[in-house]
Amino acid sequence: MLRIMLKVGLTGGIGSGKSEVSRRLASRGAVVIDADKIAREVVEPGTGGLARIVEIFGTEVLREDGSLNREKLGSIVFADSGKLASLNGIVHPLVGARVEELQHQADESAIVVYDVPLLAENNLAPMYDVVVVVDAADEVRLARLVGIRGMSEQDARARIAAQADREDRLKIADLVVPNEGSLEDLGARVDEVWAELSARAG
Template structure:
């Protein structure tokens, strides 16, 4: 499964809860951080492209400073994506290969629509929440409103995400409402899994 949604929609709350129900989580955001961690070839490539001044005093990547550059400049964002997206894909594939073959894999991909990867998944889940609520959530995390709006502007629209969605998850309410919705979603996922397994492995014919 591929899970996506706009910034502030609450993908992390959804992915955490689906993992608790049995999904095997592959978090593209975490992988994106890992491939440019201190001492990695990815970090060296980013610093070579954007400048050594983006290294924090401890040698790690100054992610806020890089974010201010790439979310204000589409060309710069494209240069960053050309470096990190191949690394993310390779590391994601490596981690997926280590999972049990019969597991239900949930791949949390914030830019699933933007990189046109919906076709890579058996099922696409889209998390939604009202725009103003998303802004409130992001401001609560310390992201100024102007920066939150700039990041939203770089992402796909709700309509574009819905166009590739198999299941839409409304996360505009409280956590109890979200849990009730995810109970429904998980039952549907299990039913689809079982239907697919039955189609791929029909019972042997008897004489």
């Protein structure tokens, strides 16, 4: 029987700074299982996942080198909920199988942090002992997506709109990491969260 000491679901809207929080928790000793990273791995060239995507969406979602053009695919699925559901139907089971594999490799005393972008949207909160939400206002996230990631405002707004709204995410939070200030502020809050998680695990 698999026994992990503490299962933590980490989520936050696009542009909230969730990846930064995930990195900082990893540096403090958490075992981080990153669903986004795994989602990229399961559609790398040569995988069955990529073959199924091409079967459904055609070769126009490929780059010249045969890898997945995520921007092109994103622009197709974020504009059409039916196509998004088709994509999720391919990727989610593959991600689930890989997550299970990684769980079995984790030490039984580990604090395992699952970095899950769509935790609220897919009603996954009950799967975790603790849910941590990284929170920032929509306008702050929009500015980051446009300014730092170079998205067009229209694309950034569409991606924010495709996710759960801020209130829905905060409703499922056991712990909140506000991230509208400096990296120092963020680091201090992550320290508090890590202390709280360690206490719960202990």
